[in-house]
Amino acid sequence: MRSEVTVTFKGTEPVRIELDRQPPMTPDAARAWFDRQFTEFACEPLRGTGKVLTADKVVVVAEAAGPSKFADANWAMEFGRATSAALGKPMVNIDVPSLSISY
Numbered sequence: 001m002r003s004e005v006t007v008t009f010k011g012t013e014p015v016r017i018e019l020d021r022q023p024p025m026t027p028d029a030a031r032a033w034f035d036r037q038f039t040e041f042a043c044e045p046l047r048g049t050g051k052v053l054t055a056d057k058v059v060v061v062a063e064a065a066g067p068s069k070f071a072d073a074n075w076a077m078e079f080g081r082a083t084s085a086a087l088g089k090p091m092v093n094i095d096v097p098s099l100s101i102s103y
Contacts, residue, residue, distance in 0.1 A: 002091065004020075005019065005079070005084060008097070010096070019080050025084075034054070034058065038060070046099065058101060059096065059099050059100070063096050087101070
């Protein structure tokens with residue numbers, strides 16, 4: 001089965017992270033990875049209630065990381081593995097300018 005995470009930023013080519021040959025990450029490890037990144041990047045919740053959904057963490061971490069962090073192949077691969085595992089989807093498209101995710 002094909003597995004890929006695509007991240008789109010304004011004014012740049014989409015970042016495609018192919019996961020076909022990568023070992024899967026467990027959902028618990030993926031959530032922990034996003035918790036650490038959310039804290040390290042000092043991200044803010046998208047919702048006024050302060051509740052942070054997993055999909056929200058994926059989007060705001062991608063936004064905070066920006067294209068420059070995705071240039072680091074190792075970090076990008078971990079982001080891709082964590083995204084696929086945390087969301088439970090093999091194909092994920094993240095549109096950072098619109099703060100949205102599609103499957």
